[in-house]
Structure formats: structure tokens, C-alpha cells
Amino acid sequence: MRNTEMASDYVYRARRCLREAELALSEKDYAGAMRRPQEALEMALKAVLRLLAVEYPPTPGNTTLGKS
Amino acid sequence: MDGKVPAGYRRLLDEYVSLLLDHFGRRLISVCLFGSVARGEDDVESDVDVLVVAEGLPEDAGLRTRETNWIHLKLRETEAYRLLRASGRNCLISDVFFTPEEVERHPPVLLDMVEDGVILYDKNGFLRNVLEGLSEKLRRMGARRIKAGKGRYWILKPGAEPPEVVEI
Numbered sequence: 500m501r502n503t504e505m506a507s508d509y510v511y512r513a514r515r516c517l518r519e520a521e522l523a524l525s526e527k528d529y530a531g532a533m534r535r536p537q538e539a540l541e542m543a544l545k546a547v548l549r550l551l552a553v554e555y556p557p558t559p560g561n562t563t564l565g566k567s
Numbered sequence: 568m569d570g571k572v573p574a575g576y577r578r579l580l581d582e583y584v585s586l587l588l589d590h591f592g593r594r595l596i597s598v599c600l601f602g603s604v605a606r607g608e609d610d611v612e613s614d615v616d617v618l619v620v621a622e623g624l625p626e627d628a629g630l631r632t633r634e635t636n637w638i639h640l641k642l643r644e645t646e647a648y649r650l651l652r653a654s655g656r657n658c659l660i661s662d663v664f665f666t667p668e669e670v671e672r673h674p675p676v677l678l679d680m681v682e683d684g685v686i687l688y689d690k691n692g693f694l695r696n697v698l699e700g701l702s703e704k705l706r707r708m709g710a711r712r713i714k715a716g717k718g719r720y721w722i723l724k725p726g727a728e729p730p731e732v733v734e735i
Binding site for chain 1: 672673674675678679718719720721722723724727728729731732733734735
């Protein structure tokens with residue numbers, strides 16, 4: 500697989516997370532409206548890493564990612 | 568990929584492979600343990616990560632999981648599961664399903680198996696061949712695997728910058 504198509508996959512997932520965040524906000528699910536953008540940010544960051552040919556394991560809620 | 572199954576998980580994984588064979592029959596191609604349990608770095612909360620390669624899977628990932636959900640329910644009835652639970656370990660098998668064609672395209676999950684995956688079942692050495700091919704490709708690119716906390720990540724091609732396309 501190419502890193503560009505793998506990065507696209509994470510961008511797709513990040514966009515989905517943002518749409519879910521908007522839905523959560525419209526339904527006054529404030530916890531969801533906070534959590535989903537955080538996941539979107541993680542996905543977007545992983546997409547950038549893939550473009551740099553760095554591959555992180557798909558750990559959900561990977562809190563170490565931003566610290567490394 | 569020549570590692571051994573940690574002793575505590577051997578019976579559970581034997582039962583699991585046996586149930587996969589019951590379900591898929593000749594369609595089952597490979598089963599590989601990976602992640603923290605395969606590396607012997609598991610703790611009580613670790614999932615047991617397993618790759619399953621089988622022919623004729625549905626396109627939809629959700630359907631793939633639903634089709635084999637009964638295996639997890641059946642596994643809970645086994646003595647191997649009860650013993651492992653009694654020892655305080657998490658017995659949750661977190662399985663991902665791929666067809667042979669998908670595996671040949673080197674999905675990123677294979678990167679977790681190249682160095683320390685433990686092959687539990689492999690028809691005609693299919694997965695071993697794929698992983699050896701990927702390993703050789705990574706070696707040629709100068710790829711490095713870095714330990715970070717409990718996990719690891721790969722620098723597939725040191726110095727690569729967009730718009731360079733890197734293929735594994």
C-alpha cells in the first residue's frame with residue numbers, strides 16, 4: 500500500500516469524526532461534542548505522519564501520540 | 568514471526584483456531600497473533616490481537632465481525648477461557664479479518680507482525696511468504712521500528728517528505 504492512500508484513509512476517518520461531533524453538538528451531547536473532535540485531531544495527526552512515512556499502530560485514544 | 572505463544576494463552580488460542588476452522592473450513596488461510604501478547608509485554612488489560620485471513624469474506628467489515636461473533640461466545644464456554652479469566656487476564660480476542668488478496672496489498676496492520684507476530688495457522692505458508700516479502704521491502708527502504716512507551720511505531724523511509732510516495 501502507498502502512504503498517500505493510507506493517509507487518505509485517516510483523513511476520511513477524521514472527517515467522519517467531525518461530522519459526528521457536529522451531530523453530537525446539535526443534540527446537546529456535549530461529552531460527545533468534546534470527544535469526537537479529539538479523535539478527529541488524532542486521525543488528522545496520524546494522516547500527517549503517514550505522509551511523512553511514519554506509521555503508528557491504530558491504537559484508539561492514543562494519548563501517547565501527542566507526547567512522543 | 569517465529570515467536571512462541573505465551574504459555575498462559577496457548578490453550579485459549581488453540582481453541583480459537585479450532586473454532587475458526589469449524590467456521591471457515593478450507594476457506595481459512597492464516598491466523599497470526601500480534602501486539603503486546605505476542606511480544607510478551609501484555610498486562611492484565613491487554614487485548615489478544617489476532618489477524619485472521621480467510622477467503623470469501625463479505626466486503627463490509629461490520630459483517631465480517633458479525634459473522635464470527637458466535638466464535639467469541641463459544642470461546643467463553645471453554646475451560647481455557649475460564650482458567651485465563653481466573654488468572655486475572657483479559658481474554659478479549661480482538662480479531663481483524665482480511666482476505667488473501669487484501670493481505671497481499673500489505674495493509675499497515677502487517678507492520679505489527681513482521682518482527683514479532685506469532686503464526687498460529689498458515690495454509691501453504693501463505694502469510695509467512697507475505698511477511699517475508701514485506702520484511703525484505705522494509706529492509707531495502709531502511710525502515711526502522713521505534714519503541715515508544717508500551718508501543719512501537721515505524722519510520723518506513725527515513726527522510727521521506729511529501730510529495731514523495733512511499734509504498735510498503
